Amino acid sequence: xxxxxxxxxxxxxxxxxxxxxxxxxxxxxxxxxxxxxxxxxxxxxxxxxxxxxxxxxxxxxxxxxxxxxxxxxxxxxxxxxxxxxxxxxxxxxxxxxxxxxxxxxxxxxxxxxxxxxxxxxxxxxxxxxxxxxxxxxxxxxxxxxxxxxxxxxxxxxxxxxxxxxxxxxxxxxxxxxxxxxxxxxxxxxxxxxxxxxxxxxxxxxxxxxxxxxxxxxxxxxxxxxxxxxxxx
Amino acid sequence: xxxxxxxxxxxxxxxxxxxxxxxxxxxxxxxxxxxxxxxxxxxxxxxxxxxxxxxxxxxxxxxxxxxxxxxxxxxxxxxxxxxxxxxxxxxxxxxxxxxxxxxxxxxxxxxxxxxxxxxxxxxxxxxxxxxxxxxxxxxxxxxxxxxxxxxxxxxxxxxxxxxxxxxxxxxxxxxxxxxxxxxxxxxxxxxxxxxxxxxxxxxxxxxxxxxxxxxxxxxxxxxxxxxxxxxxxxxxxxxxxxxxxxxxxxxxxxxxxxxxxxxxxxxxxxxxxxxxxxxxxxxxxxxxxxxxxxxxxxxxxxxxxxxxxxxxxxxxxxxxxxxxxxxxxxxxxxxxxxxxxxxxxxxxxxxxxxxxxxxxxxxxxxxxxxxxxxxxxxxxxxxxxxxxxxxxxxxxxxxxxxxxxxxxxxxxxxxxxxxxxxxxxxxxxxxxxxxxxxxxxxxxxxxxxxxxxxxxxxxxxxxxxxxxxxxxxxxxxxxxxxxxxxxxxxxxxxxxxxxxxxxxxxxxxxxxxxxxxxxxxxxxxxxxxxxxxxxxxxxxxxxxxxxxxxxxxxxxxxxxxxxxx
Numbered sequence: 042x043x044x045x046x047x048x049x050x051x052x053x054x055x056x057x058x059x060x061x062x063x064x065x066x067x068x069x070x071x072x073x074x075x076x077x078x079x080x081x082x083x084x085x086x087x088x089x090x091x092x093x094x095x096x097x098x099x100x101x102x103x104x105x106x107x108x109x110x111x112x113x114x115x116x117x118x119x120x121x122x123x124x125x126x127x128x129x130x131x132x133x134x135x136x137x138x139x140x141x142x143x144x145x146x147x148x149x150x151x152x153x154x155x156x157x158x159x160x161x162x163x164x165x166x167x168x169x170x171x172x173x174x175x176x177x178x179x180x181x182x183x184x185x186x187x188x189x190x191x192x193x194x195x196x197x198x199x200x201x202x203x204x205x206x207x208x209x210x211x212x213x214x215x216x217x218x219x220x221x222x223x224x225x226x227x228x229x230x231x232x233x234x235x236x237x238x239x240x241x242x243x244x245x246x247x248x249x250x251x252x253x254x255x256x257x258x259x260x261x262x263x264x265x266x267x268x269x270x271x272x273x
Numbered sequence: 274x275x276x277x278x279x280x281x282x283x284x285x286x287x288x289x290x291x292x293x294x295x296x297x298x299x300x301x302x303x304x305x306x307x308x309x310x311x312x313x314x315x316x317x318x319x320x321x322x323x324x325x326x327x328x329x330x331x332x333x334x335x336x337x338x339x340x341x342x343x344x345x346x347x348x349x350x351x352x353x354x355x356x357x358x359x360x361x362x363x364x365x366x367x368x369x370x371x372x373x374x375x376x377x378x379x380x381x382x383x384x385x386x387x388x389x390x391x392x393x394x395x396x397x398x399x400x401x402x403x404x405x406x407x408x409x410x411x412x413x414x415x416x417x418x419x420x421x422x423x424x425x426x427x428x429x430x431x432x433x434x435x436x437x438x439x440x441x442x443x444x445x446x447x448x449x450x451x452x453x454x455x456x457x458x459x460x461x462x463x464x465x466x467x468x469x470x471x472x473x474x475x476x477x478x479x480x481x482x483x484x485x486x487x488x489x490x491x492x493x494x495x496x497x498x499x500x501x502x503x504x505x506x507x508x509x510x511x512x513x514x515x516x517x518x519x520x521x522x523x524x525x526x527x528x529x530x531x532x533x534x535x536x537x538x539x540x541x542x543x544x545x546x547x548x549x550x551x552x553x554x555x556x557x558x559x560x561x562x563x564x565x566x567x568x569x570x571x572x573x574x575x576x577x578x579x580x581x582x583x584x585x586x587x588x589x590x591x592x593x594x595x596x597x598x599x600x601x602x603x604x605x606x607x608x609x610x611x612x613x614x615x616x617x618x619x620x621x622x623x624x625x626x627x628x629x630x631x632x633x634x635x636x637x638x639x640x641x642x643x644x645x646x647x648x649x650x651x652x653x654x655x656x657x658x659x660x661x662x663x664x665x666x667x668x669x670x671x672x673x674x675x676x677x678x679x680x681x682x683x684x685x686x687x688x689x690x691x692x693x694x695x696x697x698x699x700x701x702x703x704x705x706x707x708x709x710x711x712x713x714x715x716x717x718x719x720x721x722x723x724x725x726x727x728x729x730x731x732x733x734x735x736x737x738x739x740x741x742x743x744x745x746x747x748x749x750x751x752x753x754x755x756x757x758x759x760x761x762x763x764x765x766x767x768x769x770x771x772x773x774x775x776x777x778x779x780x781x782x783x784x785x786x787x788x789x790x791x792x793x794x795x796x797x798x799x800x801x802x803x804x805x806x807x808x809x810x811x812x813x814x815x816x817x818x819x820x821x822x823x824x825x826x827x828x829x830x831x832x833x834x835x836x837x838x
Contacts, residue, residue, distance in 0.1 A: 133369070155362060155365060156362055156365045156366040156369050157352055157356075157362055157363055157366040159348060159352070173352045173355065173356070173363075175362045176362060195344075195345065195348040196348050196349055196352065196366055196370065197345060197370075197373075198343075198344065198345045
């Protein structure tokens with residue numbers, strides 16, 4: 042996905058070369074109650090381990106990597122530039138559980154579990170119900186409207202994924218270190234939006250000139266904007 | 274048995290029996306009370322537990338009703354309905370959902386069944402995971418116990434409803450662990466023990482004991498001489514009879530055993546103390562009661578040993594009855610003494626009268642009997658005979674010629690020689706004397722002298738011709754004295770011999786007629802007649818009286834009678 046995004050950024054730079062936004066997401070405490078379940082056999086359910094409790098996964102890195110960043114106010118991406126993105130169902134979970142796409146993109150939902158799944162969403166930006174489908178089958182969904190889409194499974198109430206549909210083509214999932222960069226942005230006034238499932242939506246207005254700009258978000262202390270969208 | 278012992282036993286035994294019975298009764302009643310109390314508390318406990326189980330059951334059903342509303346499971350059931358239960362993935366999906374529920378709610382068994390009760394999917398927990406169950410033979414009850422692969426589950430069911438219609442049933446449960454019940458219990462299936470907590474009892478014993486118990490009622494039973502209380506546990510109303518019965522089985526005796534042990538010890542100690550105190554008190558009182566009587570008896574024993582009649586002090590102390598007793602003894606002793614004196618007096622008078630009657634017949638032989646008696650006594654004394662022998666010889670000497678009473682005066686007082694017939698008559702007198710005296714009580718001892726004082730040592734005497742020692746010594750002594758007096762007495766037809774002549778005659782007859790020892794003893798005494806002359810008359814009678822123990826007053830009477838004659 043990162044390669045695809047890079048390609049996408051590179052293409053954009055050709056159209057209108059501009060400055061970059063380099064940003065940092067700072068999270069100093071755990072926000073999710075996400076549990077990591079050891080991946081074992083179909084009926085061999087291991088003991089659920091709270092995130093971080095096993096010492097292997099950095100809970101703050103997990104939180105940082107679950108932040109989506111995008112720009113409001115930029116031009117829309119052309120249809121041919123849409124990346125191919127998929128959300129897989131593996132071990133009764135959506136992998137990945139956070140996807141950032143520009144509006145108009147399509148996401149595939151392939152089932153890799155030996156059991157049925159029934160993926161659906163009731164979100165305003167896009168509501169759909171893919172019905173029951175078995176292992177090896179997949180469904181495609183296009184998201185034309187910017188907004189947040191919460192995805193669930195009828196059969197497994199603990200499965201959940203989030204899709205951030207960006208109005209612009211500058212949209213990115215932050216990496217584990219909290220670093221993001223939106224490249225080749227034409228000069229103008231934009232709003233940088235950072236979204237975290239539990240912390241909410243955070244906005245900062247930036248004026249892009251010829252030079253690169255640095256933006257930093259500290260979650261969850263930044264004042265949530267009025268446009269904070271409560272999902273579901 | 275001694276009086277003190279008797280008193281002790283007769284007061285101690287009933288006392289001890291009463292004490293033992295009352296202690297036993299009190300102990301039994303206390304034990305029963307304790308046991309009943311414990312049984313009541315055990316029963317309350319078990320009833321509370323049964324109620325608690327029933328309440329928990331209700332609460333669980335409410336909680337489980339929430340699981341029945343699980344939308345994911347409903348979706349899974351819809352999927353299964355849509356795809357058909359033959360679809361393996363759809364089946365797996367539902368099994369997976371069941372595992373999820375089982376895991377999160379910590380059940381050991383979970384099953385969904387369709388509208389007609391046919392199982393759709395079921396999962397059991399095993400070491401560290403879950404496994405699907407072969408549905409073909411799975412028929413768990415809606416509620417109660419059932420067994421899968423040798424493991425016993427206690428399950429309960431909730432409906433899964435969609436729009437007021439029940440589309441399926443969810444049955445969940447855990448492995449039934451009887452030790453988790455918190456009360457000794459036994460699980461029966463169709464009369465057979467499946468699980469029990471009372472390991473010291475064989476299942477067969479429990480089955481046998483519980484066979485008579487109604488499945489729904491309390492039951493008291495007896496196993497191995499121990500009382501058990503059994504109550505049905507957690508049998509919800511309306512549950513179908515699947516053959517399972519869970520009952521408590523509490524040993525009431527064991528529950529009350531520690532208390533009973535303490536009580537038993539307490540009663541034992543108290544009983545022993547009471548018994549010991551009772552024994553002590555009884556022993557003391559029996560001694561106190563018996564002491565005066567024992568004193569009296571001791572006094573009587575002493576009297577018996579000495580031959581004296583008892584004479585008690587006027588007031589020996591002790592009870593009135595003892596005083597009466599000693600007084601009675603004193604009176605009786607006095608009466609006996611007086612009557613003995615009277616008897617002795619009468620006896621002496623009788624003997625004296627007999628001797629007098631004999632002597633009175635023949636003036637020439639007057640005093641003969643008295644003298645023979647005196648001489649005989651002298652010989653006996655010289656021969657160191659006992660006082661008793663002396664007494665016999667004295668009286669025997671007085672009576673020796675009594676038989677002459679039965680012989681005609683013509684023969685007896687004939688001055689000339691006697692014809693052989695007359696001699697024969699005379700010789701009858703020892704036998705006649707014997708016949709007279711043998712019917713008088715108390716004179717038996719003198720019969721020998723009367724009958725045999727004419728026997729000779731060589732067997733030539735009369736009446737029997739006894740030889741040597743066959744004639745008693747008494748008779749032999751009297752014979753010597755008789756012969757001496759006959760020889761030394763004057764007769765109408767001759768003068769009496771001198772002492773020396775008489776002794777010479779006696780010595781010549783010694784060995785043939787006379788006993789030589791007696792003759793020698795008599796000869797050593799010297800001339801007895803002089804001594805007798807000094808003691809003449811009343812003096813000789815006095816010594817006679819002394820011999821028979823007569824008092825002076827009686828003696829005087831006798832003397833007067835004698836003088837009068």
